[in-house]
Amino acid sequence: MSASLAVEALTLTLGAFRLNQIDFALARGEILVILGPNGAGKSVTLETIAGFHRPDSGRVLIGGSEVTALPPERRNIGFVVQNFGLFPHLTVAQNVAIARRSDRAIAVPDSTFPAHGDPAALLSYFGVAHLAKRMPAALSPGEKQRVALARALASVPDVFLFDEPFSALDADMREQLREELNTFLRALAIPAILVTHDRGDAIALADKIMVLRDGAVVQSGAATEVFRKPISSFVARFVGVENVLPGRIVETTENGISIEVGKQIVGAARGQSMPAGRPIVVSIHAEDVAVSLPEGERQKSAINRFAGRVTAMRRAGALVTIAIDCGFPLRAFLLGPQVREMGLDVGSGVAVQIAPEAVHIMAD
Amino acid sequence: MWLPPATPSYPGALYLACWFAGGVLLAFLVLPLVALALTQSGASLAGVARMVDVRDAIVLSLEAAFLSAAAAAVVGVPLAYALARTAFPGKGIVAALVDLPLAVPHTVAGIALLLVFGRQGVLGEPLQTFVGLKFWGTIAGVVVAMLFVSAPYTVNAARIGFEAVDPQLEKIARTLGLNPWRTFMRITLPLARRSIMTGVTLTYARSISEFGAVVILVYYPMTAPVKIYELFLRFGLEQSAAAAVLLLIVSLSLFVLLRTLAQRGGVPQENR
Numbered sequence: 001m002s003a004s005l006a007v008e009a010l011t012l013t014l015g016a017f018r019l020n021q022i023d024f025a026l027a028r029g030e031i032l033v034i035l036g037p038n039g040a041g042k043s044v045t046l047e048t049i050a051g052f053h054r055p056d057s058g059r060v061l062i063g064g065s066e067v068t069a070l071p072p073e074r075r076n077i078g079f080v081v082q083n084f085g086l087f088p089h090l091t092v093a094q095n096v097a098i099a100r101r102s103d104r105a106i107a108v109p110d111s112t113f114p115a116h117g118d119p120a121a122l123l124s125y126f127g128v129a130h131l132a133k134r135m136p137a138a139l140s141p142g143e144k145q146r147v148a149l150a151r152a153l154a155s156v157p158d159v160f161l162f163d164e165p166f167s168a169l170d171a172d173m174r175e176q177l178r179e180e181l182n183t184f185l186r187a188l189a190i191p192a193i194l195v196t197h198d199r200g201d202a203i204a205l206a207d208k209i210m211v212l213r214d215g216a217v218v219q220s221g222a223a224t225e226v227f228r229k230p231i232s233s234f235v236a237r238f239v240g241v242e243n244v245l246p247g248r249i250v251e252t253t254e255n256g257i258s259i260e261v262g263k264q265i266v267g268a269a270r271g272q273s274m275p276a277g278r279p280i281v282v283s284i285h286a287e288d289v290a291v292s293l294p295e296g297e298r299q300k301s302a303i304n305r306f307a308g309r310v311t312a313m314r315r316a317g318a319l320v321t322i323a324i325d326c327g328f329p330l331r332a333f334l335l336g337p338q339v340r341e342m343g344l345d346v347g348s349g350v351a352v353q354i355a356p357e358a359v360h361i362m363a364d
Numbered sequence: 365m366w367l368p369p370a371t372p373s374y375p376g377a378l379y380l381a382c383w384f385a386g387g388v389l390l391a392f393l394v395l396p397l398v399a400l401a402l403t404q405s406g407a408s409l410a411g412v413a414r415m416v417d418v419r420d421a422i423v424l425s426l427e428a429a430f431l432s433a434a435a436a437a438v439v440g441v442p443l444a445y446a447l448a449r450t451a452f453p454g455k456g457i458v459a460a461l462v463d464l465p466l467a468v469p470h471t472v473a474g475i476a477l478l479l480v481f482g483r484q485g486v487l488g489e490p491l492q493t494f495v496g497l498k499f500w501g502t503i504a505g506v507v508v509a510m511l512f513v514s515a516p517y518t519v520n521a522a523r524i525g526f527e528a529v530d531p532q533l534e535k536i537a538r539t540l541g542l543n544p545w546r547t548f549m550r551i552t553l554p555l556a557r558r559s560i561m562t563g564v565t566l567t568y569a570r571s572i573s574e575f576g577a578v579v580i581l582v583y584y585p586m587t588a589p590v591k592i593y594e595l596f597l598r599f600g601l602e603q604s605a606a607a608a609v610l611l612l613i614v615s616l617s618l619f620v621l622l623r624t625l626a627q628r629g630g631v632p633q634e635n636r
Binding site: 047050051052071072073074075077078079080081082085087088089098099100102151152154155157161163 | 530532533535536538539542543550551554555
């Protein structure tokens with residue numbers, strides 16, 4: 001099956017900014033999250049797919065046909081922006097009805113969905129029919145999102161583009177709305193690209209992740225792959241790996257790789273062979289760090305088991321982030337009840353253990 | 365007049381000082397007009413209103429100002445949109461050109477216009493020869509003089525209005541299948557409507573009040589300000605004051621009416 005959306009070697013110059021060789025493809029129902037700092041080219045990429053910038057070279061294919069030369073109004077795109085971009089001078093019903101009607105239908109797994117984009121039926125589908133006569137200013141963020149989705153679907157889009165839709169919301173609302181968006185997008189199986197600088201959006205929504213920096217792709221792939229095996233410390237920090245530590249290769253044996261990190265030797269599972277002495281960076285997810293109370297001499301010889309001391313604790317909901325000094329700084333997660341049971345406090349002695357498979361080596 | 369309670373955390377004394385200074389200005393603006401109005405009785409106003417030449421002058425002023433405001437809307441609003449949405453080298457110069465009439469003394473503007481639209485003017489002569497459009501002794505000349513001095517108000521207000529329209533909304537409209545023209549008509553123009561109407565109202569008001577450029581380009585037919593000047597020169601203060609009050613009443617009530625209309629049915633601004 002051909003991809004629902006494909007971007008091939010897209011290159012674009014916009015003043016001093018240059019978008020360089022962007023490549024990716026999305027299948028039906030897939031969600032791609034484009035991550036990157038401000039000015040990385042995330043929105044420009046989205047707007048080029050939508051048809052607002054003419055690329056220097058490369059192609060954009062939507063639903064199997066090339067649209068690179070078409071204006072935005074002929075690309076069948078659903079576009080959702082920060083604060084959802086409802087037209088403030090039109091009622092909810094008028095917002096949805098302004099979309100140009102299409103004689104096509106969306107093939108959607110959800111049989112209750114009004115596939116031909118009838119505005120009233122769309123508002124009902126999203127549970128906002130009772131708001132039809134309201135002005136957008138009178139809606140909650142959740143209601144705005146639903147109306148924005150209904151409106152975008154009225155023109156029967158082949159792909160959804162979201163440009164930082166949640167960036168003006170507080171954390172609670174943000175989490176709630178992206179859960180809701182996830183539910184809708186999974187039910188509709190329309191491919192979507194979401195641009196954000198918030199890794200929480202990526203964790204909640206992404207099938208695939210593309211990390212941009214200065215107009216170029218740093219890493220692109222399945223979300224789990226990018227989270228587990230970031231290609232560089234830049235990506236690791238951006239996708240939120242809690243422990244990103246500089247180190248030095250000690251030796252590579254058939255059992256694994258030894259790395260000097262701080263005052264300790266950390267063992268990593270065998271990957272490609274690396275020359276001894278080479279400086280590298282390791283990333284370790286906090287959830288891969290096991291924390292226990294020190295148990296005397298027992299198990300002291302176990303691999304990657306280090307004695308340490310708690311230097312700080314930060315509570316976020318049920319989860320407690322514990323900073324530990326074990327010869328190098330390490331962060332781990334514990335649940336609130338565990339912390340109480342273990343009687344942990346700043347200064348407490350602990351033992352930490354890291355599975356060698358969880359130690360990921362990066363070049364820089 | 366509402367004054368906040370002068371608690372230590374509240375800058376009551378500051379507001380009081382501001383209101384005092386502002387009150388001086390308000391009095392300065394209102395007092396002369398009140399003094400002028402008080403010189404006239406109903407009978408003297410009725411008398412001057414019966415004078416055909418005064419009535420004709422007021423009607424001409426209203427008509428010409430209306431045409432001037434309409435012309436400013438037709439050519440000024442597109443310029444405002446272009447200035448709001450496009451970037452190009454020399455944009456600052458174009459914006460300064462728009463403001464230029466505000467800095468030119470209006471008698472100077474009148475003389476300059478005469479060179480272009482006068483009997484031997486670079487546009488005046490060919491337009492008379494080939495189209496039969498004459499700018500001397502006609503309402504067309506009055507409109508040209510008014511438009512020159514008042515168009516900046518429409519362009520500037522409309523530009524501010526367009527700049528306040530979120531470009532993302534226009535992009536969304538495009539993805540919903542609206543072409544650029546429909547997007548402008550359905551989204552951009554309605555959202556900037558209030559600013560545009562404010563600008564057009566100011567252009568209208570400025571057109572009615574114009575004297576200097578008009579009197580040089582077209583002495584006849586007389587607009588109301590020119591007529592009042594003529595009455596002042598020929599009959600003195602008393603006669604001209606009556607006509608002045610009449611014009612004041614007509615133009616003020618129109619201004620208030622237009623302002624009310626312009627502000628009505630505005631777009632509720634979304635909380636950002």
